[in-house]
Structures are given as C-alpha cells and as structure tokens.
Amino acid sequence: MKKKIFLGLFAAIHICSLSIFTSCSKNNDKKMLGVDTTNRVDNYSDMDNLVESLPFSELQGISVGNAQDNDAQTGVTVFFFPEASMASAVVLGGGPASREVPVLDPQRNTQPLNALVFSGGSAYGLAASDGVVTCLEEHGYGYNTGYGLVPIVCQSCIFDLSYGKSNIRPDRKMGYKACQNAIASNSPLSGNVGAGTGATVGKPGGMATAQKSGIGYAAARLGQLEVGVAVVVNALGDIFQDGVKIAGMTTIDRKGFVSAEQAVLKNQYSDLIAGNTTIAAVFTNAHLSVADLQKVANIASTGMARSIRPVFTMADGDTVYAISLSGGMILSDVNTVGVLASLVMEKAIADAILASKIANEEYLHNI
Template sequence: MKPSSFVREIPITDVPGLRIGHAENEEAKTGVTVLIFDQGAAAGVDISGGGPASRETPLTSPVTADNPLNAIVLSGGSAFGLAASDGVMRYLEEHGMGYPTGFANVPLVCQSCIYDLGMGRADIRPDAAMGYEACVQAEDWIKNVSSLQETFSCAADFNKSLCGSIGAGCGASVGKICGMERSMKSGIGLCAVSVGSLKMAAVVVLNALGDIFNPETGQKIAGLLDPERKHFSDTCEELYRFSQQTDLFTGETELTSSNTTIGAIITNGKFSKAQLSKIASMTRCAYARCINPVATMADGDSIYAVSTGDVPADINMAGTLAAQIMAEAIQRAC
C-alpha cells in the first residue's frame, strides 16, 4: 500500500466489534467466511455484477427498518451456498443474538456467494453445518490470531498471514474466460488501517473473470494464462475475440457465470445505512483499479460497508480510504 503520513496499517484484530471465522472443505475446494458483529452494525451494500447470489440484502437498504445487522456470510457454492446462513443463524440464536420479536430473537444475516463449483467437487457446497463451524471458529478468533501477532514485525505482515486459500476463498480463482485450465488460484485478502481514531478493514474474496493488476505500477499480478501456463494472456483481448458471440454468459456455453468478487468494509466510523451504501459504491473503484474486465454479466460483484462504532468521520474521506484498502486486499488475495 502506498505510504502515507496519515494512514497506518494496523492488525485487523484492532477493528472493534468484529470477529472472523472460516470453515472449508479442502477436497471440494469450497468454504465459508463469517463476519460477526457482536454489538450489531449498520450496513449498506453495492452490487455491480450481473449475477449476484445473495441473501437478505434488503436489510441494508435505507428504506428498510434500521435494525442492526448481526453477521455477514461470504461463501462459495454459488446460490447453493446460501444454505450456510442457516447454520450461522442457529449459532447466533443460541448465543442470544438477533432482533427480539417477543417470541424469539431473529438473527439478521446477509450473505453473498462466489461461484466455485468448477474448482473442486461441484456436488459439495457450503451448508448449514459449515456455516455453524465458521461461527465456532470465530469464537476465539481475536485471542487465537493475536497470539500469532508476536511473530510478525509489522501489521502488514500479520494481516497478510491471514490471507490465502481459506474459508470462502478456498475455491476462488481468476482469469477464467478460457476455462479453468488457464486460470490461476486466488483466495481471500485482508487489510486494516487507521487514520487518527478512525479504523477500517477490508475483506475480499477474489473470484474474478478478469485479470488482476497492481494499480500503482500497472503490473499484472494474476489472471489468464497461455495454453502452456507459462505466460500471461490478456482477458480483454479474448473477450474482444469473442465479440460476435452473443451468448457468452448465458449458461449455454463454457463461459458461464462462474465468477464474482465479494467483500466488505468494516469501520468504527459512525455512518447511516445510506452513507454506508455510498461508501460501498465508492469502494467499487478498487475493483475497477485492480480487475479488468470487471462487473460483467458473468460476475456477481458485491461490496458491503459496515459501521460498528461511533467515531465521527467524513464520508468522502471514508469512501476514498475504503477504495484504497480494498485495492490492497485484492492484491493480497492473489
């Protein structure tokens, strides 16, 4: 990340009100990542892709009731993976979390999924048991990962150690316009920073159709490979080669809707749902800076923005910062 006099990287464990848990099936190459907000959180969302697999995203709308969100679930499995939220809800209910209705606490949980059925076994997808296990893993997350922090000399190295092919990133890949045989493995990426008393983290599951770039240098760092898998090819060039084909992403060809980059911004800044939706839309700039092509009809690109605190902050600064750290998280996911 570009050096700054005002922005410094912090361990993601320093972002208040956030716990993270992962569960995965290595054989099937799919998994779940859950973001739990113990005190609840306001949330907004930006959906720019043409094929999102999502659950309860209307909870983030400014025109719906202003009830705090309890968790966000990121998973593989395409729409099948939405079953993981059943396990997350069961865990949260058992721990007294949710909206009190008088008869039961109803946990408020949003979810977005990537398409990873082509990476491992297509017949095994995230389910309620995997969602529940991810919550169990989140129980001692801060304590467990903080014990690792002593082995790293800086916050950036610590955060990078938590990235990779785990949780929802277990089956993630990039550069798939010519099929999985020419794609590259990716995963989950993290970055967290502070500006004064404002703290912010980015979490992303990178599963893009396109190629991945370092926006500061323009260097391609992952994406479509040539048939021999020795050098990079250009996804945009391949897309242009297919220009006369009108059914690229209809499901009738090999180039089906097999992608989606999903992520979240978590901050202790005080923002409304409407403001958080704007921050999420500003964060989308990171996708455009790092992924090309992006937001195609074969992508379900979605970004949540979540507030867990009450630190005063300017929305323009927050959105700009969110895009910067999301771009860093995307690169780390490679």
C-alpha cells in the first residue's frame, strides 16, 4: 500500500515539474531568441523564412583587416574586437599550427580576446601575431596586469608553402599592417586576400590536381540573433555546395573532377600531403558562456562536414573558433546558435571558393 502511495506521489510531482518546465519554456521563448513565438506554427512549413541573410559587415563589435604579399601568395587576416570578447575553440584536425588556443578552454582562466589572427605560412606564420600584439598595445588594447597591457591574441595558420614562394611567409610586419588596417576600417573581403591568398583545396593527388581557394564570409539573422562566419578553406578534400562539387581534386588534364575521398581510399598506404587546414570563426551577438561557445564551435563544424569531403583528417589542422561579440546582448539557446552557425558555415565555405576562382594558367604558375 505504501509503495502505491509513493509511486502515485512521485508521478504527481513528475507531472507537476513537467508543467512548470513547459510554462517556463513558453515564457522564455521571446526573451531568448528575440523571435515572436506567441503564435507558433506547428507544421514548420515557413521555417526557411525565419532566417534572413545578413551582410557580414553589419555585425557589431568586430572589424576585419588584411595584409598580403601578392608576389609570394601569402597573407594575414586580423579580426579585431574593440571591446574584448569571450571566445572558445575546438581543434578537429590532426595537424594544427596555432597560438594560445589552450587559453580558450572552459577549464582555463579565460580572458576576453582582443584579436583573432588567421594567416598563411604554416608555423612560420605565427610570427604575425607578434606584430598584432605590438599594434594593439600601441593603441591601448589589452589586459591590464598592473605592470602594463598584455593584448590577448589567438592565431591559427594554414599551410600555403606549396603555393607561391615558400621562403616568404607572414611575419611581424605583415601582422602589424593587418592589425592597423583592422583598427582603421572594417574590410571583410572574400577570395584571394589576407589569409586566403595562398589557400588551395583537393590535394590527395598533390598540387598539380588541386584548385585555388580563399577566404569566405557569410552571416544570417534569426529574429534578433545574429551569426557570422569567416573561413579560410585550405582543405585536403573536395568542396560541395548543396551536394554539388564546386572545387577540389581534378583529373591530370584539369578538365574534370576526381573524388578526393576515393583517392584517399585507393591510396590507403600512402602518406597524404600534410599541408591542409580549414580554419573558421563563428561570431555572434548571443550572450554565451565559454563552455557554450565551445559547443557552438563544435556544432558549427558540422557545416564543414557537409561541405568538405573528407574533413578533419590527420593531414588537416581544422580548427573552429566561436566568439561572443562585445559580451553578447541576446540571450539564446546554445543549440539554436550552433545550428544556425553550421548553416552559415556552408555559405561561407562556398563564398571562399566562388570568390577565389582563377585561370588554370595562373594557378599552375604558382605551384
């Protein structure tokens, strides 16, 4: 008898708690997403109309600057945050070249970022951040230690030494110039510019059957929630847009495509070229914790998986950052931000390809 009473009481409490949770969820929907959900549509037939495209340059709290050596075919892109912004990251590839990424781990004493740097040059390109740090200090940006300012700067590099001149890489001077440009004006330029200058894709067969890529941008708005993505596509794999291959490994005569995935499977005992990395950053006005930002970066990477095949290999250094701009003003669910970011990621990857197409003759001249 006591057992029945206990079970009945437990069921009543459980039902009551579910009712309270449902009520809270309904009351928070408008506040969290900035979307009027008072009149919900159950069949979701108009879901595509909820998300609207947004120019990347309209994102608040970020300014982009570039510098490149067009002769050497390498460069730097700096994402400058006038108000230092919280960030996190996930490293998904087997061969990253990066600076200070561990400080973005939720278990660390994470400090807001003053700038994020993308560059070419592989590990040599990490020198670009020295110039960025100097530039930020001169302009009064950084963490005040009591003994001086220490700008918080993270960086990821792509391997572009196989394109252009391998003995000329991004350095302190180029990083300083890109930072100056970012502080002076916002220039989120797509294609063969900045860190995307020497980017290529489709490399299981080597550079002779690869194609040019670059840096791409995209952004979207869902109610008051805004998400933007910047990505430098320097992948081992092929690139797809809506399931259709738009760049990647070609035939020897460069007149048709070959599957990079099939090439990897066919040459299963061969060493792949380790000169590949897709680096991306998600920027949002959502107020998220460092742990939530890390999850957003993780979810956003699914957009890479839909667009790049193969991806996250040991021959790639794929890395995704997520940044809450100016501390973030919009309360939003981490899943919503992550899923929207994954969709925007696909758009940005396609933009990187479409904005960087060059003639075969020019490409072959640079390898």
